[in-house]
Every structure is written in C-alpha cells, then in structure tokens.
Amino acid sequence: MRRLTILCIILLVLSGCGPGTAIKEPTDLGEADPEQQAREYLLAQNYSAAAEEYLQLAEHDTKNTEPYRLKAAGAYIEGNETELAKQLLANINQDKLTNIQIAQNNILYARIAINENEPANALNWLDIDLPADTPRPFLAAYHETRAVAYEQNKEILNAVYERINLERFLDITEEFRENHQSIWRLLSQISVPELEQQRMVSSGDTMGWLELAILTKTMLHNRVNLESAIDAWIQRYPGHAAQEYIIPGIFTLVEQINVQPHHIALLLPFGEQYREISSAIREGFLAAWYETSTDKPVIKIYDTDKQNILVAYQTAVDEGADFIVGPLEKEAVAELIGNGNLPVRTLALNRYETITEEITKTNPTSVLPVIFQFSLLPEDEAYQVAERALFDGHIHALIITPDTTWGERIYNAFNSHWEKLGGKILEHARIGTDTQDYSIPVKLLLNIDKSEQRADRLTAVMGRKIFSEPRRRQDADFIFIAATPVIARQLLPQLRYYRADDIDTYSISSVYTGIPDPEADNDINEVIFADMPWVVDPGHLYSPLQQTLNNNLEQDESAFRRLYAFGIDAYRIIPHLGRLFMQNEQYEGETGLLKTTKDGHIQRQLTWTKFVNGTPQLLDTGIIH
Numbered sequence: 001m002r003r004l005t006i007l008c009i010i011l012l013v014l015s016g017c018g019p020g021t022a023i024k025e026p027t028d029l030g031e032a033d034p035e036q037q038a039r040e041y042l043l044a045q046n047y048s049a050a051a052e053e054y055l056q057l058a059e060h061d062t063k064n065t066e067p068y069r070l071k072a073a074g075a076y077i078e079g080n081e082t083e084l085a086k087q088l089l090a091n092i093n094q095d096k097l098t099n100i101q102i103a104q105n106n107i108l109y110a111r112i113a114i115n116e117n118e119p120a121n122a123l124n125w126l127d128i129d130l131p132a133d134t135p136r137p138f139l140a141a142y143h144e145t146r147a148v149a150y151e152q153n154k155e156i157l158n159a160v161y162e163r164i165n166l167e168r169f170l171d172i173t174e175e176f177r178e179n180h181q182s183i184w185r186l187l188s189q190i191s192v193p194e195l196e197q198q199r200m201v202s203s204g205d206t207m208g209w210l211e212l213a214i215l216t217k218t219m220l221h222n223r224v225n226l227e228s229a230i231d232a233w234i235q236r237y238p239g240h241a242a243q244e245y246i247i248p249g250i251f252t253l254v255e256q257i258n259v260q261p262h263h264i265a266l267l268l269p270f271g272e273q274y275r276e277i278s279s280a281i282r283e284g285f286l287a288a289w290y291e292t293s294t295d296k297p298v299i300k301i302y303d304t305d306k307q308n309i310l311v312a313y314q315t316a317v318d319e320g321a322d323f324i325v326g327p328l329e330k331e332a333v334a335e336l337i338g339n340g341n342l343p344v345r346t347l348a349l350n351r352y353e354t355i356t357e358e359i360t361k362t363n364p365t366s367v368l369p370v371i372f373q374f375s376l377l378p379e380d381e382a383y384q385v386a387e388r389a390l391f392d393g394h395i396h397a398l399i400i401t402p403d404t405t406w407g408e409r410i411y412n413a414f415n416s417h418w419e420k421l422g423g424k425i426l427e428h429a430r431i432g433t434d435t436q437d438y439s440i441p442v443k444l445l446l447n448i449d450k451s452e453q454r455a456d457r458l459t460a461v462m463g464r465k466i467f468s469e470p471r472r473r474q475d476a477d478f479i480f481i482a483a484t485p486v487i488a489r490q491l492l493p494q495l496r497y498y499r500a501d502d503i504d505t506y507s508i509s510s511v512y513t514g515i516p517d518p519e520a521d522n523d524i525n526e527v528i529f530a531d532m533p534w535v536v537d538p539g540h541l542y543s544p545l546q547q548t549l550n551n552n553l554e555q556d557e558s559a560f561r562r563l564y565a566f567g568i569d570a571y572r573i574i575p576h577l578g579r580l581f582m583q584n585e586q587y588e589g590e591t592g593l594l595k596t597t598k599d600g601h602i603q604r605q606l607t608w609t610k611f612v613n614g615t616p617q618l619l620d621t622g623i624i625h
Helices: 003-013 038-045 048-061 062-078 080-092 099-115 119-125 134-153 154-168 173-188 192-199 203-218 223-236 247-255 275-291 309-318 330-337 378-391 405-420 439-446 446-463 487-496 516-524 546-552 560-571 575-584
Strands: 263-268 298-303 324-326 347-349 371-374 396-402 426-431 478-481 502-505 528-529 594-595 599-605 607-612 615-618
Touching: 003 154, 038 048, 038 062, 038 347, 048 062, 062 080, 062 099, 080 099, 119 134, 119 173, 134 154, 134 173, 154 173, 154 203, 173 203, 173 560, 192 203, 203 223, 203 378, 223 247, 223 275, 247 575, 263 275, 263 309, 275 298, 275 546, 275 560, 298 309, 298 615, 309 324, 309 330, 330 347, 330 371, 371 560, 378 405, 378 478, 378 502, 396 405, 405 426, 439 487, 478 487, 487 502, 487 516, 560 575, 575 594
Parallel strands: 263 298, 263 324, 324 347, 347 371, 371 599, 396 426, 396 478, 478 502, 502 528
Antiparallel strands: 528 607, 594 599, 607 615
16 A cells, blocks of 8 residues: 555644644634645655645644644655654653544654564554544554565565454545555465464454455466356355455456466577586476476477577467477576566576566566576575574584685585574585595694694603694584585594594585495495485386386486476476465475565476485485575
8 A cells, every 4th residue: 555544644643732632623714734845745745845745834823732743754754764753752741632633742762663573563652542432544644654564574474354344444545455465475474284274263354354365375276166156156255355456456467477388488508618508408498398298388499509699589489389498508597687688578597696687577567587597506405404404503614615606605605604503603614626635624624733733742841752633624514515426425434533523514416326235335334415306216216207207317317407406396386376376385396495586587396315324315304494
C-alpha cells in the first residue's frame, strides 16, 4: 500500500488542535485552515517543508504545540530524517496529548523502529488499546503499520491477519486492491501444511483466504482442476474480497508458469577448451529428453564457439526457439545479460553475479524472470560446508586451500559466510603448486612449527639435545580442506601423524573423483563432504537413466560424470521453474535439491557424506539450505 496510507493519512486527517478534538473542521466556511500549507507540502512529498511548517504552527499556537510537533515528527519520518524526528518526539510533553495523540506518538516511534529494521521494538510500541472514538483513517494506519512490522519480523501469518483486519477501515478502491495483493503475496510465502492448520481454526473471510491459497498452491499446475475448485470456492464464499482482484490474477499466473516449451535451443561451446565439458552436458540433456515419454519439444544444439553468443542467441530465436538453455561460459552469460534484451526465457548454465531486476524481469507483465541461472559453482559448496559445520556445533575453523585463484575463491566464499554465521577462522594454510612436502602446511596450520621452535630454543639454552614431542594447537573445532583427491590423500595422513585425527575434517565435492576407488580413498577416511546425489546417493546411482548412460557412454568412469547430471537437471527443471519460483518449493534433482531465489538463481542443497573404508557413506544433515 502506498506510503501515504501508512503515516501521512494521520497527518492529513487528525487535527493538531485542542485535547478535546480529534478531527479538525473549520467553524466557519470562510475560516482559513492553518494547516493548509503543510498539507500541500505533504501531498507534494516535500516532507522537510511540511515539517518546518508544522514547527512554525507549534511555535505560534501554544495551545497545540505538542500535537503540531507530532505532525512535524511524522513529516520528518516520511522524509527519512529519522534523527530529527527522534529529537522532536523525545521532547514532547505526553501530558498535553489526547489518548488518540498518544497512540499517534506510538505509531511514529513504531515507524522509526521499522525504518531501523527493529520490528520487535515496533510491535512493542503498537501494543496499545485504541480509544473507542478513534477515526477510521487512523485505524487503517494503525493496522497497516502493525502488518508491516509483523512481516518484517517474519511473522507472516500475523501480518496476514492484520491486513484482513485492515479491510474494515479502507475506503478507496486502490487501497482495497493493494491490500488484497499484499494479503495474497504474504499467503504465498506460507506452506500448505501451515495453511491447512490455520484453516481448521478460522472462519468467514479469513478461512476463504486460506482455502484459496491452499487450492492455488496444490493445483497451480492443473488448470482444469483448479478452475473447478475455484468455482466451488466462489459458491462457498460469495462476495469474498479475493474474487475481484485475486482470482483473475491466479488464472493469468497459471497461463504464464505452465507454458511448456515446444522448441528448445541448447547453446554450448564445443571448441577444444570446452569440448568434453559441453559433450557431457549435451549427453545428459539429451538422455533426459529421450526419457520423456510424450510431448517432447524440438531440441536444436548451437555451437557458441563458432559465433558470438548474441548472434547464436538471436539465430536460435529466429529459428523458432521458445526456450534457451545456455550459454556455459561466465563471460558469455555476462555478455548476454549485458545486452539487456532477451526475448525468450533463458536458463543460463553459469552465474553472473552482477544482475539487475531490469534484466530478470524484462517483460513487466510476466511474474517470472526472463533469465534463470543454474551453475555448479564451488563457492556454493563452501557456503554449505560453513552451514554444516555450524550445525555440527563448531565455531573455530582451520582452513587449507591451494595457493591458486580457485583456492582463493573457495577461501573467500567460506570466510565471508562463516563470519556471517558467527564463526571464527584461526588459521589459513595455502598449498603452493610446487609443494612436495605436505607436512609444511600442516605444521603451519596446527602450530607444530611453533612447538618445534620452542624446543629448539630450549635446546640452545640447555646446551644439549632435549627430547620433545611437538604438540598441536588445542583451540580448533574443525578443519576445512578444499583440495583435489590427489592432494587430500597426502594431507590427511599428515594430519593424523600430527594427531589431528580427532578434529572433524570437512571438504567440498572436489575431494572425491566421483569414481569409486576404495583403496586410494582409504587415505581420506572420516572426511565429511558435500556432493550431488548423482555420484553418492544409491537411490540415484542405480537409477535406470544412470544405468543407461553407464552402459552406452561409460559415464560412471568419466571424469565429467557430474556434468552429465548437470545436463539432466537442466532439461528436467524447465517445466518446474514457475512452480519453484512462485511457491518457494524444491525439486529433487540429480545435482541436489533445487530451489530458486528471487533473482532467478537456482540453488542446490547437496548430499552430505563421509568416507568410510574408502567409500562415501550418506549422512543425515537436518539442514534445509
């Protein structure tokens, strides 16, 4: 709802005159309204000028100084001059305010708390009993402010109930429409089980809202059933507020998110640098397509190494593609996004971080982004290691990464997320590309080098060789290793040698080749790592599709087997993008549990495993990413 309803309506409607009145009306048709100039400033959104005008009125009309200061504070809040508003409110004499003006004072403090992202404080200010004669516009502002505070405090159901209460105090058609849209937006964030639970204890219009949300969430991908269910709903709730503004939008939404592509263009680079990668993605994509029994779309593959990505994209569109998958290279994704005009919905196979709302929503009439971004970035895995370590009760981390650009990416991603979660990094050891002795970074990590230095100093002082067993540091909870299997197989024995085998060790999928090798991987026993179901979960390892790829392409022996899964998910997720984006649901893919963010990024929740006898064994995580 527009900002004028939240706060300005109080300033425009409630009077600044004496304690016995709440609404100002001139006693004579010719009497000038002393607040006219201030009102004009408010309507023009010149809030500083309105505040100054109210302060002048406060100075000249000593009988109404405090109410006018309230209005000045409100104007300052609307103009984001919070400190000035605080100063004014702190110096208002509460004894000179009416009950309604005291409530107005509380709402102003609540607005400040909301602006400062302190919703719990705002709700405390709003925990008041309003006078029986409180004007309707004031009640509307009060309930809407409470709704905003509840939403900011993540109490979505309470925000819904406040907005349903707000309905009674609205008078303008546009306000009804905006409030209905807000109710519906909030309901879309609530799970079906929670909606069902609330429906059982609700009645009247509230039950109608909850039932409509349940119907829509459960039948959004079946238009025929949804239409029948909504017809029955209308019979049960004739005249319900949602009929005019919400139901037409539901059917529009159904049309948008249920469009099945008829012609998909797959844009991949097949030059020397990316040939094997692109081939694995292509084979996975086509395998998923072959597995589809009916209504198969046309698939046409374009080599983006042979032409500029913008040319390849436009060629695909000109040749009838109504959905694009690709490109793969981050630079090509950036160029595509930078062009700013994508006529066809696109699933990019990499992620470009700098993305604006303008490109995600090129078509303002569409509820879905024009571009989704799906990737297998190792940074995302580092985030999940941080979340898993915290879930396991750890705080103090030791980190080992290669001294490479890739290693720095992993470290920076883990470090930023770990600090946000409240964790601490005690030491970071980097392994040079020419490292031969892996005991050196391990000693640095565990402070063994310092222990040895102390022993050397003591030997020098005593003048004779002192037997000393180096002691590792005792303040670390866990170790995070980002490394290839070859490096990890040399690091873990060193950690055990220096008696760090009782510290939990975590890694990302890079620690596992994806090809079972119990003899070699026995050296990395007990390492906990995150990987995609395709390579570690028996329910996916022995699926019919994987067996087909193993038999025909020896996929299970390929160094690129994770990319086969990437191609499979890139095809399978297309018809689910609308549901995932609109309903905050997950899709069980081969690369992980998939969900979308508000900017169209597809996130993966990986499967947690531990090496036991050289073989990955599943762990229960309890973590919802």
